Amino acid sequence: MVRRSVLPGGVRVLTEQVPGLRSASVGAWVGVGSRDEETGHHGSTHFLEHLLFKGTATRSAQDIAEAFDAVGGEANAATGKEHTCYYARVLDADLPMAVDVICDMVTSARLDVDELELERGVILEELAMNDDDPSDVVHEQFATAVLGQHPLARPIGGTPATIKGVPRQAVLEHYRMHYRPDTLVVTAAGGVDHDVLVDQVQRALQTGGWALDPGARPSDRRARPGGVPAGLPTDGVQVSVRRPTEQANVIVGGTGLTATDDRRFVLSVLNAALGGGMSSRLFQEVRERRGLAYSTYSFASGHADTGLFGLYAGCTPAKVDEVTALLVLEWEKLAQEPMGGAELARAIGQLCGSLVLGMEDTGSRMTRLGKAELVSGELLSVDESLERIRAVTAAQVQDLAAELAARPRSVVLVGPFGD
Incomplete structure (x- = not known):
């Protein structure tokens, strides 16, 4: 309750x-x-x-x-x-x-x-x-x-x-x-x-000394201005940060979706299929088939007026160009061709199982309440969330992957390179 x-x-x-x-x-x-x-x-x-x-x-x-x-x-x-x-x-x-x-x-x-x-x-x-x-x-x-x-x-x-x-x-x-x-x-x-x-x-x-005025109302939720937020670069950026490490760390990506975008469930499925688990495209191609990285995944985060979407891998510095090209290739393949039925079902199943298992932790439930109140203003039941995840189609995933891939794309490297 x-x-x-x-x-x-x-x-x-x-x-x-x-x-x-x-x-x-x-x-x-x-x-x-x-x-x-x-x-x-x-x-x-x-x-x-x-x-x-x-x-x-x-x-x-x-x-x-x-x-x-x-x-x-x-x-x-x-x-x-x-x-x-x-x-x-x-x-x-x-x-x-x-x-x-x-x-x-x-x-x-x-x-x-x-x-x-x-x-x-x-x-x-x-x-x-x-x-x-x-x-x-x-x-x-x-x-x-x-x-x-x-x-x-x-x-x-x-x-x-x-x-x-x-x-x-x-x-x-x-x-x-x-x-x-x-x-x-x-x-x-x-x-x-x-x-x-x-x-x-x-x-x-x-x-604690707080004056609780009976007539006061809660502050408004954070405003969500439309359009492209001010201050974002109009082109992709390439950054290299020198660190004397044995491994190179690389991220390719750009802006994602806001926290309240109706397509956030589509993004969750996209993320699960691309780099969210051991059966994901990045894990299978970069690690299992080619042995180029131990850790590789995709990630997404959303805020009131913008978000982030990126693909990560850690690899030998000599292989960083090859790995970066593979990250981009897998992303663009998802944007060019719809997912197969088995892959879609697997990504949806992964998300549904993770959601339900997470609800067995009181900390996750407490956090869910806080974010619903501060961010969205609505609290979906578990069944409603599962329904929205299961409603995602391969065409929606492809369309969103294409939209994200068309945005300015940045590449960031950290390793034994020049700044």
Whole structure:
């Protein structure tokens, strides 16, 4: 059973009760991501993800950690390009504690100067770790190449320069600007009672000092402007980043679909057939038949006004031209000829099975609620989602593959090459 309530202040609470489960996942979502950072605030969204765990007016960082460790629970956070989520998974009996702690973090973060400076070093180490991973580097560089000057091109975690340079006042301004009752969405799934959770959330927010105005309404969902977003390159870009690695990492691709495009289910089938599993075209051609790569796949991500679609492979540097040509060839073959019935059925079956199996995890159900509220404004049932996947035709996949292939195409390489 899925229920939704709007609390005073515009706070939204959504729950999905799953009978028989002794655990629950809860998340506090704020509809702000790295794309929303103003000049001078770059890096603040990711900074806040760290700082909210560093203490509140009534809890130290150790208190927060011990609260979850004492019950065998898990707590973490994730920053995205368009939203941030603080979440926990606990036994159903410990859900009141999890709600209280997470709401305390969201409403009453201290953002202490000393803790901020300590965490600045931690975040710089995190960025350095990511920069040491060529697969992370190639994906970041691909987003930059395809999205150009668009705000979505900025790295979610910030850059060493922005993290070193952002002052506490900017982080505090970003926090006060975006962490408000009308932007907050609380979702929970598993062994949860909706009415009880609503009361817990309201009490916790009031204890945290938030004024919950009975007349306030939730903030509007992110606008979805039509046409080509400003800042995107009009031509494909070729980028080579030097790293002294044994393997080359390559991505070929361009813009994809928005998160609410009606064809997103077609894109899911396309992605599954092209590079979504061991039977996919990329895996079979690049790895199984030719032995040119260990890892190869396709991927897609959608945002409010644009998206990304790309094909990845890691291979010996001497083989990078051959592998890149194969990635393009398999993409264009899918655009030129319709899929066979068996291949289509296999891709659809893979997606349907993955969807249903994922619903056995309370974290996936909690995330599904949050994204439905913040992104689309509708929550499809599992049966409705399966129906839309099964309705995809080979002709639709071919048409979409052709459309994506006709867009500006970028190639990004990371390896022992010249910049």
